[in-house]
Amino acid sequence: MTQTPTPTLHVCTTCRAGQVLADSDERPGRRMFDAIAALLDPQAPTVDLQEVVCLSSCDHGCAAAISAPGKWTYLLGRLEPGMAADLLGYAETYARSATGTVLPSRRPASLARVVLGRMPDLTQAHMTPGRAA
Numbered sequence: 001m002t003q004t005p006t007p008t009l010h011v012c013t014t015c016r017a018g019q020v021l022a023d024s025d026e027r028p029g030r031r032m033f034d035a036i037a038a039l040l041d042p043q044a045p046t047v048d049l050q051e052v053v054c055l056s057s058c059d060h061g062c063a064a065a066i067s068a069p070g071k072w073t074y075l076l077g078r079l080e081p082g083m084a085a086d087l088l089g090y091a092e093t094y095a096r097s098a099t100g101t102v103l104p105s106r107r108p109a110s111l112a113r114v115v116l117g118r119m120p121d122l123t124q125a126h127m128t129p130g131r132a133a
Helices: 028-039 081-096
Strands: 008-012 048-052 062-067 073-079 115-119
Touching: 008 028, 028 048, 028 062, 028 081, 062 081, 073 081
Parallel strands: 008 048
Antiparallel strands: 008 062, 062 073, 073 115
16 A cells, blocks of 8 residues: 655745734744644654745735645645644645545635645646646
8 A cells, every 4th residue: 555645734934914013023824833733743743844934925814835746736825823723634635635636625614715726746747737626
């Protein structure tokens, strides 16, 4: 049996989520990252959690991107720390999907409107052309 690669979840830790903050204020993106990290089992993590400085989705609240080899990469926005458990559930479904596609009907309700866009796996020569997921 082939083991499914663990997806990488990049979380923007500099995100201000549209708030005016002093330089010394904790960023909502940092709180999002910390909420996810607190839920991960270090012995069997659901995702490889990585910090990233700016995903250029500033108008869409806290942002993250999920990717894995051979799968679509999804840019997610309008995230809040209270969604951390649902986001990890989404990551589990993403990991089980052959292409990374998680249909809206398979997402937790809190994540119904978080997908901002998707990009093909840039390590692959191509994804199946002309086929919508």
